[in-house]
Amino acid sequence: MEKGGWVYVMANRYRGGVYVGVTADLIARVYQHRTGEGSDHVAQTCRTLLVYAERHEGIEAAIAREKLVKKWRREWKFALIEAENPEWNDLWDVWFGGDNARP
Numbered sequence: 001m002e003k004g005g006w007v008y009v010m011a012n013r014y015r016g017g018v019y020v021g022v023t024a025d026l027i028a029r030v031y032q033h034r035t036g037e038g039s040d041h042v043a044q045t046c047r048t049l050l051v052y053a054e055r056h057e058g059i060e061a062a063i064a065r066e067k068l069v070k071k072w073r074r075e076w077k078f079a080l081i082e083a084e085n086p087e088w089n090d091l092w093d094v095w096f097g098g099d100n101a102r103p
Contacts, residue, residue, distance in 0.1 A: 005062025007050035007069060009081055010042055014088040017049045018077055022066035024059055030092055049090040052081045 006026040010019040010033055017044050023029035032038035042048070048065050056062040067079065080087065 002035050003058075005056045005059035007054050007056065007066045008050060009069075009077065009101070010047040011049045011051045011081075011088065012045055012047045013049070015078060017045055017047055018051075018074075018081075020066055020070045020077070021037055022059075022062050024099075026055075034092065049088070050092045051088050051090070053091060069076055 003034050004024070006023050006029075008021050008023065008030065010030075011017065012022065019039070021029065021039075029038065032039070033042045033050075036043045056065060067098060069080065072080075085091065
């Protein structure tokens with residue numbers, strides 16, 4: 001995976017609960033969340049759908065963006081997601097055909 005960082009949003013359903021995270025390796029991190037090996041919070045709340053991801057050239061920029069987005073109101077987070085993914089499709093399924101196996 002290229003250097004840099006990712007800000008991502010996991011959800012449990014359309015306009016449901018969301019989790020905002022940051023990682024240097026998006027594929028590995030989402031795989032961890034989907035298999036219950038990511039954060040305990042994501043596992044306990046079934047937020048296994050990747051509904052948004054944005055890449056940054058440096059991990060520092062990604063961390064700053066994640067901190068900002070985490071402070072946003074719920075509706076602002078929904079607007080961010082829906083600007084790129086209005087149907088809240090699981091991007092893992094879109095990118096990898098819905099298989100939980102790591103690509």
